[in-house]
Amino acid sequence: MVATLTQAAPGAAAAVRLPRRRVLPCLPTLWPSMLAPRLRPRPGPFPFAWPDARRYYFARNAAFTAVRVLGLERHEVLVPAYHHGVEVEALEAAGAEPRFVRVDGRMQLDLEHLEASIGPRTRALYVIHYAGFPQPMEEILAMGHRYGLSVLEDSALALLSRDGEVPLGSRGDIGIFCLYKTLPVPNGGVLVMNRPLDAPDPARGAPLGSTLSHAAGSFLAHVALRWGPGGAAVRESIRRTGRALRFATGLRTLSTGTTHFDAAAADVGMSRLTEVILDNLDYDQIVEVRRRNWSLLYSRLREVAPPVHHELPAGVCPLFYPLVCEDKEWAAARLLARGVETVDFWRDGHPACPRGAFPEVDALRRGVLELPLHQDLSPDDMEYLASAVEEILS
Ligand SMILES: Cc1ncc(COP(=O)(O)O)c(C=O)c1O
Structure with missing residues (x-):
């Protein structure tokens, strides 16, 4: 269109x-009542209640790990031409070779072009559910099955979304989720394994300074939303001070929402603060x-x-x-x-x-x-x- x-x-x-x-x-946005620790939290929906899941700082870390877990190094992965870019960087950094497939003006993957693009070196199909709307998983899974290909379901933009009753990200070999696009959490990406696979747990914890800085930004957005023009002014002035402080001290944060994959952060996990907030939603x-x-x-x-x-x-x-x-x-x-x-x-x-x-x-x-x-x-x-x-x- x-x-x-x-x-x-x-x-x-x-x-x-x-x-x-x-x-x-x-x-x-985040507000303080979401920070109450729960002694007995209710189990969240998919993917939170799923036993075979790993919790990373970013969804890109999940895409990187998926290549390793599925053995896609030096193999071709068919990727939609409509993509963010960072997920493709993560696939490449892990050793996969992306090849691009047509998406139409309604954000639908072209299944004919997908099938025609399968070659002798193809090992996987990478699907992206745009803005929460499902791609035709039935047909894609059948195609994967016919050609012996793995299916990666990138649901970074589709957390909590379902196709009827079926959660997006629950049918491919692997599901990938970004939490901070949908929920008021400072970081978080989930790798879900929908068949027996063995992804490593993240080796390192989330940096505290980055977590607190993102949480503070989200709380200030809440102030701007609820307190009218005065709240927006408070947010702006605190943001300016924060920027000046970071510049003066040389403090670097591990930022979410950035456009490039950093292999040095591929093993960083989700913060404990994110877990606490998830229990309160x-x-x-x-x-x-x-x-x-x-x-x-x-x-x-x-x-x-x-x-x-x-x-x-x-x-x-x-x-x-x-x-x-x-x-x-x-x-x-x-x-x-x-x-x-x-x-x-x-x-x-x-x-x-x-x-x-x-x-x-x-x-x-x-x-x-x-x-x-x-x-x-x-x-x-x-x-x-x-x-x-x-x-x-x-
Ligand atoms: C489709 C898709 N996959 C993966 C990612 C990576 O998400 P994250 O920023 O959590 O690494 C993004 C980021 O916008 C995305 O749009």
């Missing part, structure tokens, strides 16, 4: 004023709120900007609402001016994936901006967000 959201004439966006609001952060409610918010945005925006997905299938836990724009930098700046934080989704892929070879992927990379719909946001927030989008497009 090609972008059709057009840029308004200069000055038009300023014509209608929305009420002055607090900041809507792009990620869910209401997962059913998180899924319910995200689904409600997606539906609210869809009902307001489907006429204004063509959506990527036209329905919300049963079980899906949407990660964000993909707004397809002609000029996403322009749209992001105008939404930020209205207090809405967005994410420029996957503008650049891995350099080994040739630009121009997959035109629909290039269009998605140019066009998709993530609109937040996470569990901290209310129906009023969704109304506000939809109005802000309508306003900048008017």
